[in-house]
Amino acid sequence: xxxxxxxxxxxxxxxxxxxxxxxxxxxxxxxxxxxxxxxxxxxxxxxxxxxxxxxxxxxxxxxxxxxxxxxxxxxxxxxxxxxxxxxxxxxxxxxxxxxxxxxxxxxxxxxxxxxxxxxxxxxxxxxxxxxxxxxxxxxxxxxxxxxxxxxxxxxxxxxxxxxxxxxxxxxxxxxxxxxxxxxxxxxxxxxxxxxxxxxxxxxxxxxxxxxxxxxxxxxxxxxxxxxxxxxxxxxxxxxxxxxxxxxxxxxxxxxxxxxxxxxxxxxxxxxxxxxxxxxxxxxxxxxxxx
Amino acid sequence: xxxxxxxxxxxxxxxxxxxxxxxxxxxxxxxxxxxxxxxxxxxxxxxxxxxxxxxxxxxxxxxxxxxxxxxxxxxxxxxxxxxxxxxxxxxxxxxxxxxxxxxxxxxxxxxxxxxxxxxxxxxxxxxxxxxxxxxxxxxxxxxxxxxxxxxxxxxxxxxxxxxxxxxxxxxxxxxxxxxxxxxxxxxxxxxxxxxxxxxxxxxxxxxxxxxxxxxxxxxxxxxxxxxxxxxxxxxxxxxxxxxxxxxxxxxxxxxxxxxxxxxxxxxxxxxxxxxxxxxxxxxxxxxxxxxxxxxxxxxxxxxxxxx
Numbered sequence: 001x002x003x004x005x006x007x008x009x010x011x012x013x014x015x016x017x018x019x020x021x022x023x024x025x026x027x028x029x030x031x032x033x034x035x036x037x038x039x040x041x042x043x044x045x046x047x048x049x050x051x052x053x054x055x056x057x058x059x060x061x062x063x064x065x066x067x068x069x070x071x072x073x074x075x076x077x078x079x080x081x082x083x084x085x086x087x088x089x090x091x092x093x094x095x096x097x098x099x100x101x102x103x104x105x106x107x108x109x110x111x112x113x114x115x116x117x118x119x120x121x122x123x124x125x126x127x128x129x130x131x132x133x134x135x136x137x138x139x140x141x142x143x144x145x146x147x148x149x150x151x152x153x154x155x156x157x158x159x160x161x162x163x164x165x166x167x168x169x170x171x172x173x174x175x176x177x178x179x180x181x182x183x184x185x186x187x188x189x190x191x192x193x194x195x196x197x198x199x200x201x202x203x204x205x206x207x208x209x210x211x212x213x214x215x216x217x218x219x220x221x222x223x224x225x226x227x228x229x230x231x232x233x234x235x236x237x238x239x240x241x242x243x244x245x246x247x248x249x250x251x252x253x254x255x256x257x258x259x260x261x262x263x264x265x266x267x268x269x270x271x272x273x274x275x276x277x278x279x280x281x282x283x284x285x286x287x288x289x290x
Numbered sequence: 291x292x293x294x295x296x297x298x299x300x301x302x303x304x305x306x307x308x309x310x311x312x313x314x315x316x317x318x319x320x321x322x323x324x325x326x327x328x329x330x331x332x333x334x335x336x337x338x339x340x341x342x343x344x345x346x347x348x349x350x351x352x353x354x355x356x357x358x359x360x361x362x363x364x365x366x367x368x369x370x371x372x373x374x375x376x377x378x379x380x381x382x383x384x385x386x387x388x389x390x391x392x393x394x395x396x397x398x399x400x401x402x403x404x405x406x407x408x409x410x411x412x413x414x415x416x417x418x419x420x421x422x423x424x425x426x427x428x429x430x431x432x433x434x435x436x437x438x439x440x441x442x443x444x445x446x447x448x449x450x451x452x453x454x455x456x457x458x459x460x461x462x463x464x465x466x467x468x469x470x471x472x473x474x475x476x477x478x479x480x481x482x483x484x485x486x487x488x489x490x491x492x493x494x495x496x497x498x499x500x501x502x503x504x505x506x507x508x509x510x511x512x513x514x515x516x517x518x519x520x521x522x523x524x525x526x527x528x529x530x531x532x533x534x535x536x537x538x539x540x541x542x543x544x545x546x547x548x549x550x551x552x553x554x555x556x557x558x559x560x561x562x563x564x565x566x567x568x569x570x571x572x573x574x575x576x577x578x579x580x581x582x583x584x585x586x587x588x589x590x591x592x593x594x595x596x597x
Contacts, residue, residue, distance in 0.1 A: 082564055082567075085568045086567055086571075093375060093376070094320070094322065095571045098512070098567050101512070102562070102564035103560065104560075105506075105557070105563070106561060108556075109554075109556040109560070112553050113553045220387065220505055221387070223383070224380075227379070227380040231376075263391060265387045265391055266391055272381065272384050273369065273381060276373065276380075280377065
């Protein structure tokens with residue numbers, strides 16, 4: 001029974017991780033920006049939702065809208081103010097990565113000063129578990145996470161394969177110069193990728209706020225999960241990133257069967273290292289060799 | 291005032307060791323590690339454990355710390371360096387987060403959140419090192435040795451191999467260089483020297499806990515390297531001194547709430563990283579020597595390392 005319970009919890013966490021990782025993978029795959037501040041977007045979305053619903057007492061839809069607007073602004077601003085000027089003059093992996101890490105540090109500490117360093121959460125009747133089988137509790141949030149995960153992923157897939165802008169975005173990852181030759185602006189596409197990628201953290205952040213809670217350091221955890229899922233799934237493959245996220249969420253929860261919960265991040269690391277040793281290409285996609 | 295300066299000098303020496311060793315992998319090998327604080331911590335806990343259970347001999351403690359840290363870094367570097375830079379960043383980030391968990395949970399060795407208390411004073415050849423001044427001298431000697439090792443390595447054939455790999459891995463490989471082996475070796479050297487800083491830190495404070503070895507510390511050391519200027523010998527020293535003097539300067543600003551000074555510092559480091567990457571990717575050392583970063587080619591050579 002415990003195993004079933006852990007599988008269900010794993011499904012909920014995995015769906016959140018999958019969406020977040022797809023956001024990171026989308027940015028990294030199409031723009032080659034190693035966007036470690038992706039975790040910061042997650043923190044912002046979660047805390048804005050918390051601020052509006054708990055502190056200001058607004059309706060949850062208002063909270064959702066607020067955090068959506070906030071992460072969109074974050075994605076667009078970080079691209080325009082930080083990544084664009086760096087890419088204009090040089091834009092090596094190193095420079096972009098350090099700047100992104102700087103932004104992540106700023107956000108984590110700003111949130112920490114504003115809201116305190118402890119855990120906060122949004123309480124909702126949705127997170128109350130209902131006993132379905134004896135000893136197995138399922139909360140409506142599990143269903144919401146899974147439906148959100150699948151829905152957002154399908155919407156993104158349709159956008160990337162059926163619309164012109166989506167196809168241009170995929171082309172950007174393949175050949176930047178050719179995109180420019182076709183008269184499209186790679187910078188605008190990068191901004192779009194950052195905005196879309198950041199948007200994908202909103203469901204995860206809101207569900208996390210309503211279930212396990214948030215703290216300012218959650219960004220670092222999300223950052224690790226997103227990068228690990230991208231590698232486990234195969235760099236450049238969105239389906240891979242989603243599977244990677246799901247796998248990591250499952251592995252983390254199944255580990256509770258034998259280990260204390262503090263070790264969940266250790267499990268992520270072990271899975272990541274195993275993939276790097278035995279299958280650096282991930283599930284899908286090809287390994288970036290030097 | 292003198293006691294304050296002695297204390298500051300000791301802490302600066304320890305941090306310069308960390309910055310210089312991290313710069314060795316970032317600036318010369320072009321490898322990005324987010325686990326430097328983890329290596330620092332492993333060195334500190336290992337030295338503390340040996341000192342409390344076996345011998346207080348400084349050299350023995352440092353040797354154990356270096357070997358243990360070297361082995362951990364080898365386990366990280368061997369698989370992660372066969373593939374491209376991003377994989378190492380991810381793996382080192384994972385190791386850093388895992389290390390914090392281990393430092394917090396392995397209570398019999400690390401004392402959990404409370405940390406290790408009452409680490410005895412070290413001895414060298416049977417003579418105890420007592421007092422802050424003696425300790426400052428010890429720290430400075432360790433710093434001098436580390437700097438000498440790094441400087442010698444950078445100038446040697448090994449250092450030239452590293453720089454060749456940093457600038458173009460495929461070219462270095464085409465010349466028959468064992469790219470993965472050389473990179474792995476550089477990570478092991480850097481991490482085991484960081485363990486020296488860890489041992490010094492544990493003995494100096496006679497108390498360590500996980501707070502000193504978190505991801506924030508890794509980012510801080512990285513900020514020292516980058517703000518100073520990666521890939522230069524003077525850069526990390528400038529960076530470490532600046533970032534250690536800044537907190538004392540901040541405490542003079544009366545309008546800042548004292549409880550938030552830690553966060554304000556981190557915000558300033560983050561801001562400095564972002565602004566430097568936008569305007570002077572070569573860091574301060576790069577900006578000073580290359581005419582305020584107008585010379586783009588110069589910037590690139592000074593330290594904006596390609597992955």
